[in-house]
Amino acid sequence: MAGKPKLHYTKGRGKMESIRWLLAAAGVEFEEEFIEKKEDLEKLRSDGVLLFQQVPMVEMDGMRMVQTRAILSYIAGKYNLYGKDLKERAWIDMYVEGTTDLMGMIMYLPFQPADTKEKNLALIIERATTRYFPVYEKALKDHGQDYLVGNKLSWADVHLLEAILMAEECKPDILSAFPLLQAFKGRISNIPTIKKFLQPGSQRKPPTDEKFVAVVRKIFNI
Amino acid sequence: MSGKPRLTYLNGRGRMESIRWLLAAAGVEEELTGFPSPLLLDGSLLFQQVPLVEIDGMKMVQTRAIMSYIAGKYNLHGKDLKERALIDMYVEGISDLMQMILMFPFSPPDAKEKNLESIKDRATNRYFPVFEKVLKQHGQDFLVGNKFSWADVQLMEAILAVEEKVPAVLSGFPQLQVFKTKMSNMPTIKKFLQPGSPRKPPPDAHYVETVLKVFKK
Numbered sequence: 001m002a003g004k005p006k007l008h009y010t011k012g013r014g015k016m017e018s019i020r021w022l023l024a025a026a027g028v029e030f031e032e033e034f035i036e037k038k039e040d041l042e043k044l045r046s047d048g049v050l051l052f053q054q055v056p057m058v059e060m061d062g063m064r065m066v067q068t069r070a071i072l073s074y075i076a077g078k079y080n081l082y083g084k085d086l087k088e089r090a091w092i093d094m095y096v097e098g099t100t101d102l103m104g105m106i107m108y109l110p111f112q113p114a115d116t117k118e119k120n121l122a123l124i125i126e127r128a129t130t131r132y133f134p135v136y137e138k139a140l141k142d143h144g145q146d147y148l149v150g151n152k153l154s155w156a157d158v159h160l161l162e163a164i165l166m167a168e169e170c171k172p173d174i175l176s177a178f179p180l181l182q183a184f185k186g187r188i189s190n191i192p193t194i195k196k197f198l199q200p201g202s203q204r205k206p207p208t209d210e211k212f213v214a215v216v217r218k219i220f221n222i
Numbered sequence: 223m224s225g226k227p228r229l230t231y232l233n234g235r236g237r238m239e240s241i242r243w244l245l246a247a248a249g250v251e252e253e254l255t256g257f258p259s260p261l262l263l264d265g266s267l268l269f270q271q272v273p274l275v276e277i278d279g280m281k282m283v284q285t286r287a288i289m290s291y292i293a294g295k296y297n298l299h300g301k302d303l304k305e306r307a308l309i310d311m312y313v314e315g316i317s318d319l320m321q322m323i324l325m326f327p328f329s330p331p332d333a334k335e336k337n338l339e340s341i342k343d344r345a346t347n348r349y350f351p352v353f354e355k356v357l358k359q360h361g362q363d364f365l366v367g368n369k370f371s372w373a374d375v376q377l378m379e380a381i382l383a384v385e386e387k388v389p390a391v392l393s394g395f396p397q398l399q400v401f402k403t404k405m406s407n408m409p410t411i412k413k414f415l416q417p418g419s420p421r422k423p424p425p426d427a428h429y430v431e432t433v434l435k436v437f438k439k
Contacts, residue, residue, distance in 0.1 A: 052315045052348055063307065069286065070310035077303045086294045090280060093287035098269050131269055 005030040005060040008044060010219060012212050013205045014107065015068045016056045018100075018162060020204065022072055024197035025158040026079035032203065038219050072096075076155040088150045095136070095148055095156040099163040102132045106166045110208045111222075121170060128167045133178050136160055140180040146187055153191065161188045169207055226253040230266075230274040232436065234429040235422045236324065237285045238273045240317075240379060242421060244289055246414035247375040248296035289313075293372040305367045312353070312365055312373040316380045319349045323383050327425045328433075338387060345384045350395050353377055357397040363404055370408070378405040386424055 005023060009016035011034045023030050035041050035055065045053050051066045058065045061078075065071045076082040076092070083089040105124045112120055139148055148156040164185050167174045175182050189198060197204055208216075216222070227245060229252050231238035245252055267274055268283045275282045278295075282288045293299040293309075300306040322341050329337045356365055365373040381402050384391050392399050405411055414421055425433075 051311060051352060052318070061304070063304070065307060065311065067311045067314035070307055070314050073290075073310050074303060074307040077306070086291060087278070087280065089294070090282060090287055090291040093290050094268060094282065094284050097284035097287050101269070135268055 004028075005058055007032045008035065008057040008059075009055050010035050010216060011205065012208050012216065014056075014208075014216070017205055018068065018103070018159060019056060019058060019071055019075070021162045021197065022075050022081070022155060022158055024202065024204075025153075025191070025194050026075065026081060027193045028075075028079065030203070035219055036215075038221070041219055069100075072155065081153065081155045081158070083150055083154060084152075088154075091149045092154050092156040095139075096159050098132050098135060099156075099159045102128055103163050103166055106170060107208075109170075110210070110213050111216075124167070125171050125174065128170075128174055129177065132163070133167075133175070133181060136184075137178045137180050140184060146184075153188075157184075157188055158194070161185060161194070226251050227275055227277040228253040228255055230255065230276075231272050232429070232432060233422070234425055234433070236273075236425075236433070239422055240320065240376065241273060241275060241285065241288055241292070243379045243414065244292050244298070244372060244375050246420065247370075247408075247410050248292060248298060249410045250292075250296065252420055286317075289372065298370065298372045298375070300367055300371060301369075305371075308366050309371050309373045312356075313376045315349055315352065316373075316376045319344055320376075320380055320383065323380075323387070326387075327430045341384065342388045342391065345380075345388065345391055346394065349380070350391070350398060353401075354395045354397045357401055363401075374401075374405060375411075378402065378411065 005028065007016060007019065007030055009032070020030075035044070041055070044050050044055070044057070049064050050057055051064070054066060056066065056068055056071060058071050060071075060074070065074060073082070083092050102124070105120070105127065109117065109120055109124065136148065143151075145151045147153050148160065161184075164175065164181060175185065188194060196202060227250065229238060229241065242252070266281055268281070271283060273283065273285055273288060275288045277288075277291070282291060290299070300309050319341070322337070322344065326334070326337055326341065353365065360368075362368045364370050365377065378401075381392065381398060392402065406415060413419060
């Protein structure tokens, strides 16, 4: 429809980052309106534009979409990144749920008490290397294709790349036992739209540091 | 395809209950199986987790993926992308509420009262008002597209789950009361609400104990 999608969130990754990734991968330009202080969130709430009083919220195609998965599903469907039929979609959904679980752990890490950080980081690394990455490595090995599902770029591939890069920020050599994922990472990073998103100056957000944690805590009262 | 879907989980609600609801609402019978303990570790579980639903030649895991597939297969996911988006938004919101209820039995004793208050607060101030308003605005029987969908099933499940904890929770929501009655009378749901259906009872101390034992890290 008319105009670019407009994203409402803080200036950090959080739950919006996967949406930024997917829009970027689909070659869709988008605008962002940042919540920088508590009052910005309160205004969105009192304006009645947040269905469940929460962000992410994406204005797109005449809708004010909320709920990360709903938004991602819509974008994937709209831009043909969701498989060719119900079964391919099921596989994409399964893979995405796995990477969502992994990225969820990483996302919350900066918000956890300092004395649990080491333990939580160790758990992330364990889960990445024994539960999640082996699944994707095997999927690529079994079919020998470039993409996870249906021999075509999908939401699952974009999400996996995002997860890989986040995991590498936790442990740079985390892919050492996964040769196919290393190749996958190289391949998907070179897709023009994604390559552009990975360059400085894009709308990709940096990892959350302690300073930003404090900002988020204040905005969301957590 | 071949046979009925086969569900693998514990003998309780947990994350499988929403799947049972959706299959039942769609009029799909599940194959009855026992409840393995300890759980399968033979590679059947993609991420070593349950729920597991064997359906149409796939060993599906991840609750949302499973429900999306069932909804899509049985025409409970809207007629186009936009209706699907609306259904997804509603389902995700309700899932957040259901998550609070899911976790509640596992709260430490000194947090139980506070958590119950949170459930009541979220249901009455954040979630139920949304659906009350949706139903009031379009005046139709179902949440999306004037047709029975996954969103209606999920909302019905949530209403009953919250009522188990907060019996008068619908007192400020006349539309939802009507909705609840209508849903209860839909043949497939009516059947599911009768004794002897695959519906599981609310979690009790024994269930909590079993979960902690089976899922201990």
